[in-house]
Amino acid sequence: MNKPLITPRTLKGFRDYLPSAMIPREQLIETAKSVYRSYGFSPIDTPALEYTEVLTGKGGEESDKQMFRFEQGNRDVAMRFDLTVPFARFSAQNINELGTPFKRYHVGTVWRGENPQKGRYREFVQCDFDTIGTKSNAADIETLFIIHDLMLKIGFTDFKIRINNRMILNGLLQLHNLESQSAAVLRALDKLAKSSPEAVIQEMQEQGGLTQQQAEQILALMTAQGTTAEILDSLESQLKGNERGTQGVLNLRELFTAVERAGIPAERVVLDTSIARGLDYYTGTIYETFLDQMPGIGSVCSGGRYDNLAELFTTQELPGVGASLGLDRLLAAMQELNLLSEVSTPAPILVTQMDAAFTPEYLRLGRDLRQAGLNVEVYPDTKAIKKQFKYANRHGFKIVIVAGSDEFENQLWQVKDMQAGTQTAVKEEELLDVIQKILA
Amino acid sequence: MNKPLITPRTLKGFRDYLPSAMIPREQLIETAKSVYRSYGFSPIDTPALEYTEVLTGKGGEESDKQMFRFEQGNRDVAMRFDLTVPFARFSAQNINELGTPFKRYHVGTVWRGENPQKGRYREFVQCDFDTIGTKSNAADIETLFIIHDLMLKIGFTDFKIRINNRMILNGLLQLHNLESQSAAVLRALDKLAKSSPEAVIQEMQEQGGLTQQQAEQILALMTAQGTTAEILDSLESQLKGNERGTQGVLNLRELFTAVERAGIPAERVVLDTSIARGLDYYTGTIYETFLDQMPGIGSVCSGGRYDNLAELFTTQELPGVGASLGLDRLLAAMQELNLLSEVSTPAPILVTQMDAAFTPEYLRLGRDLRQAGLNVEVYPDTKAIKKQFKYANRHGFKIVIVAGSDEFENQLWQVKDMQAGTQTAVKEEELLDVIQKILA
Incomplete structure (x- = not known):
């Protein structure tokens, strides 16, 4: 060969997985799939490439900018940046054939052209499961069970699943005729972990137009302390007369009863009225999962209930509930906690x-x-x-x-x-x- | 919502996998992985996107034209069109860390912008395994064992793995000082299934510059009949004095001994001197696998030995042997043969x-x-x-x-x-x- 050699290199933000990294990764994915399957969720897949119009306008301006987008034979196409938007398109297109309720999991690669940082890549795998076509709280409870059993099967026993229900906050906003301020209030509340209560109250007043008393009451509700039973009783009385909020409390009560009946240790499932999960998208139960030994890495499995998955694509209403396992975050934690074996062969x-x-x-x-x-x-x-x-x-x-x-x-x-x-x-x-x- | 609905549709040549299609697909992939792992092969992954210069120039002009290629932040990038070229790049980049021999499998999606036809898509999954960094015939024999055990584990008992060794043809060409005509001869021989022997002989003369006698002798060698032992004896005598050809016969002899010792039924492994597997790339043992009930769909698992995997990227010589499972072809055959269960749930x-x-x-x-x-x-x-x-x-x-x-x-x-x-x-x-x- 007389041709000069081509430098073997990967693109910025992209990575090779060598066996020592890929073996635990593949095991983790297989564990997740086996738990999803054990609950009757079926696998699906969708294309890596979609018409750009399918992907834009849902994830917000930032995801639009970060898309790998190009012309292909006069078509404007882009690589998927998450699995939710393709699932919405997929459901609108196939729901008549699939029927409802429909329970699916999807493990797939997604691409985002964001600036690579430590632990952030332009290519990563998402690992989602959802039940659509039902408003039943049974599906919400099952979502919690799945998160719990998944964490156990992966090898964790010390973790907390934090639970809230958006209907409570939305009910309170409704009681005060503040429904239209929901987005501004959520944005302010999302800063609770990093800002002082005073700053959050101030932001709710300035950005949401709330009175100080309203802002204080919402904050009090979001930071309620006590046993689960005490908090639920207090929420119930605060929300008296509001249908949505009262339903939210009922759903939480049923969830905690089911946790007890199933014999899941009470300390692993925590009612936390302070979690809001930024996205306006969620409308019911919401979930976050933290490792007791490494709370700082954030939630390793999160999700929630939404009212309508595919409204951009169909008039058919598709309510649902689901969550997503944070594969990279979890693997980083397992490495840190020495839970990964140091082998680079699948054979002993x-x-x-x-x-x-x-x-x-x-x-x-x-x-x-x-x-x-x-x-x-x-x-x-x-x-x-x-x-x-x-x-x-x-x-x-x-x-x-x-x-x-x-x-x-x-x-x-x-x-x-x-x-x-x-x-x-x-x-x-x-x-x-x-x-x-x-x-x- | 007042916005008009977006039509939910997939790009031409791309497809959604619904549960009824995805369940057997995922099972088949998992079966293949488990067999690869049982032989000590490790999983790896590489990015979907590579620098275009990494992908071009190896797969030939056609793959270059079919690449999904675009500009990304001033970089010329493209989506991988197979797993072999990325594996070559990967090996050149990581072989010092990995060491040799290195045994890997890789299940990954690839993209080709070819014109979609029945059963051909622009996005499909490849399922490869390779042993690199060794010239040992033991790796070739093991490749055969893997193909055999994989077919069994998938559920087939009636299949034939056709085996040949390129060293035999190359040895014969060498004996006749026709080495430089190897590509033209291979192209002619590849038409054996569709053309008459006379037409193939004529093409070897016209395109390869062979004499009629040479062309006839090569064709006789490629279409040898008899028991495996008879063919091997005949090849050995025809190739006497040629080191490469003689080694090819020796390797085949060892392979058939190993098949016998392992208790693999003799009728499943067939010496077929007529298979050439077009690509100039292969230099030793070659493999094709046919289903007895559906020979017409072509080989469902093919591969071979090559001299140097990563010569475009490194001066380090990396000989290897491997094969690839034809996932889509196999699933189509299983469907046709009613080997797929008709369920759309993983739960009974x-x-x-x-x-x-x-x-x-x-x-x-x-x-x-x-x-x-x-x-x-x-x-x-x-x-x-x-x-x-x-x-x-x-x-x-x-x-x-x-x-x-x-x-x-x-x-x-x-x-x-x-x-x-x-x-x-x-x-x-x-x-x-x-x-x-x-x-x-």
């Missing part, structure tokens, strides 16, 4: 090759062990055994199997337990037992 | 809701059954039971569980076997047994 067993004359035997053994349900790699070359052990160490194999002409003559396999450092010679009929003991 | 059990007062109980039951390892959907609303059964039929649930106030009073669940049409009232402690009997 390496069969080495000492003598090229026996290649078919090494390969045969590997295959027989696989048929017993084990993941087994056969080293492809008959390099120095030291090199093959170095390879085993580098990748984190737990067991290395060795045999040279002596072993073949005596019909033995040498089995090395890499962690214990011990080696045993065993007949093939005992091999599976020995391996299973080491792996146990 | 539906818990209906008759009485809203018991919502927490229905949800609790669902969760308890899930903890016993079952996939269970709870119908979200307390609609007429007839509607809920209609939903169950539509989606293919096998068991429907019903309970109203009578049942709750008597602590019973009604279990309906949807296929048998029978219904039994059981106590909760017997529920799991009854369900497992129906599902068995």
Whole structure:
């Protein structure tokens, strides 16, 4: 070749996943899918590219600006920047065939041309599940169950799912004839974590046109303290006479009853009237999930109920509820908490090759062990055994199997337990037992 | 909303996957991954977007023209059109960190702006596995084992993996000092299935400059008949004195020995000297896989050995061997052969809701059954039971569980076997047994 070499590099904000990063990632995605499936959610997929008009105007000006958008054969097309807008388009297009209620999960890559920062990329995977076509609170409760069971299955026991219901705040605004100020009030309340109560009250007055008393009352409701029962009783009396707010309290009561009936530890599900989840989009139950050991990384699984998924595309009303697992955030937390194993192979067993004359035997053994349900790699070359052990160490194999002409003559396999450092010679009929003991 | 509705539609050549299509697709991908992992292959991923210069010039003029290519912040970028070129870039960039041998699988979406036809799309998923950094024939044999075990695990028993080795043809060309004509000869030979032997011989003469005798000899070698042992013996004698060709025969001999030792039925692995797999890229063992019942759809899993994966990006030589599962083709075949189940839910059990007062109980039951390892959907609303059964039929649930106030009073669940049409009232402690009997 006389051509100059092309520099191998990835685009800014994009990344390769090497095995050590991809193995836990794939496991996490598979865990999420298995939990979604266990609740009867079905997988779907949609194209990476959509007509630009399908994607614009829903996510707000910022997402519009961040879209990877281009001309393709006279069509104005763009890469999806989330899975919600494509799901809205998908539902409007296919709901008659699908029927309601419709429960789907969608794991897919999305692209945003935002400025890359630490931990933020232009390409990332979203992991959403939603139930649409029903207003039933049972779907809201199930969404909570799913988040809970998902966290458990991933390996966490110390976490809190914070729950609120937008109907409460909206009911209170309605009681005060302040419904049209909802967006400004939400914006102000979203600053609660970072600003003083006084500043939030002031913003509600200045931006929302509330009186000081109204602003104080809303803030009091959003920062209610006490047991779940106490808070619910207090909310109920404050919202007396308002249908929406009262329904919100009822739905929360039913949710906490269901949590108790299901035997989910009470400390994992917390009523937190202060969470608002910025987006005006949510209209009912809302969810945020925090790790007890790392609250600072923010919510790792969030979502909520909305009134109408696909109003940009169809007149058919599609209310729904769902949530999204924060894959990157969760993986970063698991790494920090040493919950990820440090292996770069999906197989715990390496069969080495000492003598090229026996290649078919090494390969045969590997295959027989696989048929017993084990993941087994056969080293492809008959390099120095030291090199093959170095390879085993580098990748984190737990067991290395060795045999040279002596072993073949005596019909033995040498089995090395890499962690214990011990080696045993065993007949093939005992091999599976020995391996299973080491792996146990 | 006063804005006009946006028409919900997908771009030409792109498609939504509804649950009935996505469920078997996801299962097939998961099966492939589990087989790859069982052989010690690790997952990787690369970006959907690459610098255009990384993608061009490798796949040939046609792929260059078909690329989705655009400007992004003054960068010339394009969407990947296969997984091989990104893997070459990835390997050149990361091989020092990864070490060799390196075994990876990659399941990823690729995009080609070709004219959509029946069964051809502009967006599709590839499912590749490769072993790089070794010239060992053990890796070639293992590639065959993987294809075999993958087909079995997917559910096929009647298939043929056709094997050849490019070294044989190349050795013969070398013997005749015709190495430089290799591309023209391959192009002619690729027409064997559609043209007469005479036409192929003529093309080799006209396009490759071969004598009639040379062309006839090559054609005779490519269409050798007989048992595997007979063909190998004949090839060995024809290639005497040529190192490369002789090595090719040796490698094939070792492969067939290994197949026998592993107990793989001989009829599933066929030596077929006529397959050439067009691409000049392959240099050793080549693989094609045909379904006995549907040979017409072409090879469903193909690949081969190559000398140097990443020569465009690095001076480091990376020989390898791998193959790719034809996902869409295989799914189409499975559909045709009625191997796909007709369900649109991943859960076999539906818990209906008759009485809203018991919502927490229905949800609790669902969760308890899930903890016993079952996939269970709870119908979200307390609609007429007839509607809920209609939903169950539509989606293919096998068991429907019903309970109203009578049942709750008597602590019973009604279990309906949807296929048998029978219904039994059981106590909760017997529920799991009854369900497992129906599902068995």
